[in-house]
Amino acid sequence: MISATVETPNLDLFQVNQQLENAEASSVVEWSAETFSNGLIMSTSFGIQAAVMLHLVTRIMPNIPVIWVDTGYLPVETYKFAEQLTQRLELNLKVYQSPISPARMEATHGKLWEQNDVAAFDLYDRIRKVEPMQRALQELNAIAWLAGLRKNQTEHRQGLTRVEQQDGLYKIYPILDWNARDIYRYLTSHDLPYHPYFDRGYVSVGDWHSSRPVSADDDNERDTRFRGLKQECGLHLPQTAGEAQSLDSSSL
Incomplete structure (x- = not known):
């Protein structure tokens, strides 16, 4: 069911972030629900710590639309999780997927993850992740997006604030300042599971071909993704005009 169109509020982000600077994660979710109502969605990758945000948010908004972009290349364990x-x-x-099947993409572009090239990874992400996510946001009439980003994950995320505006959409990060101990405490206190790959040494997991266990040489958890060549998959980065145009499936 597609939600009715909700008018986007004009927020003073400086004031909002001052207000929420020291707020508990649950209070940030409550503020988001009150501010954006049925224009609010959340996303999940069903990754290592996905249960935290899913539990945190659905305790307050049980029926919130949860967008999952299925790339078609996830580990069996992720689908079961x-x-x-x-x-x-x-x-x-x-659940959203690319209109281009994995087989068609490989026939047209080859196995992009084997090319050891950032441009190839970027194309892969646009086809398999960014286009489906943008379509989901449009079809669900989203005006605000709850995501489980944390500052200690990537360089880009270190500069984020609790509430941002990206490409006309508000983005809210309730656990932005949490660390690994905070995650562990929440999971254990609510008897929530980690992704099965956690027991195999993974601290982050995405597609089977582009994730690996953490090593002593890694500076942060995202170094275990994309062969260490990039830290972001594109879902949480602003789009250029050219990138937005390239999301037209006919041009991919």
Whole structure:
């Protein structure tokens, strides 16, 4: 079911971030629900610590649309973990995929993840992740997006504030200042599971071909993704005009 169009509020982000600077994560979610109502969505990757945000948010907004971009290249364990959490938390899950099948993409562009090239990774991300996410946001009439980004994950995320505006959409990060200990405490106190790959040494997991266990040489958890060549998959970066145009599936 597609939500009715909600008018986007004109927020003073400086004032809002001052107001929420020391707020508990649950209070940030409550503020988001009050401010954006049914124009609010959240995303999940069903990654290592996905249960934290899913539980935190759905305790306050049980029926919030949860967008999951399925690339078609996720590990078997991720699909099983997704099923487990969806049933346990009774998620209002919205699954989106690229209109270009994995087989067609490989026939047209080759196995982009094997090219050891940032441009190839970027094209992969636009096809398999960014286009489906942008389509989801449009179809669900989203005006605000809750995401589980944390400052200690990447250089880009270190500069984020609790509430941002990106490409006309408000983005809210309730656990932005959390560390690994905070994550562990929340999971254990609510008896929530980690992704099965955590026991294999993974601190972050995405597609099977572009994730690996953490090593002593890694500066942060995102170094274990994309062969260490890039830290962001594009979902949480502003789009240039050219990138936005390239999301037209006919041009991919």
